[in-house]
Amino acid sequence: MAVADYFKRNVLAISQLISGLDETNLEQKLGQTSILITIGRDVDDQEGRSLLDLLVRLLARLYPTISFRADVKHELSKSAHNLASRINPCIGINGKPNVEIVIGRSKLDPCATTRIFAGSSGWEGVVSTKQPLSCGNSNNPFGPGAGACLVAATLFRKLFLGEDQLIHDLKISVLGNCSTGGSQSELKGSIG
DSSP states (O other): OOOTTHHHHHHHHHHSTTTOOHHHHHHHHHHOOOOEEEEEEEGSHHHHHHHHHHHHHHHHHTEEEEEEEESSOHHHHHHHHHHHHHHOOBBBBOOOOSEEESSSSSOOOOTOEEEEEEEETEEEEEEEEESSSBBBSSOOOOHHHHHHHHHHHHHHHHHHGGGGOOOEEEETTTSOEEOOOOOOHHHHHHHO
16 A cells, blocks of 8 residues: 555645645655545436546545445446556555545445545535435536545545534535535635
């Protein structure tokens, strides 16, 4: 289990957004993170598959340990595993998870200390740290894409800013609407 061969390029790209980035600290935090992606029952539709595909593509580029579990469609788990291995041949696929990312509705892993729930509906991507979410059944990949990006961002925030800085529920419409439980000014303050 190791970071991808192209990790230094990732660090260069990230350092342009985060001033004073410490490469050793970044590699250490990523290395301490073991992710379990749980594939729920409702991921069999196009939105769930799109969300899973993009999420694996995002996370396998940074995190050295990712494992997969599927409630029903075990070929989805095998396919996600193969994709992660193609992106980062050094990736560790097993390990005791300390973060569980749940796509759709599923049984939860009792070992994970942190959970991030992902879902989508048409043009909307949704992330929560409180409750399971479902995936729609449209052929629109934009909501699922937004959902995958929100999950990756939430995980990154958790690692570097801590639990108290998480946005616990967020829905973004790629058509331009964004909402949390609070007002727009609260949302802007919590994101940037």
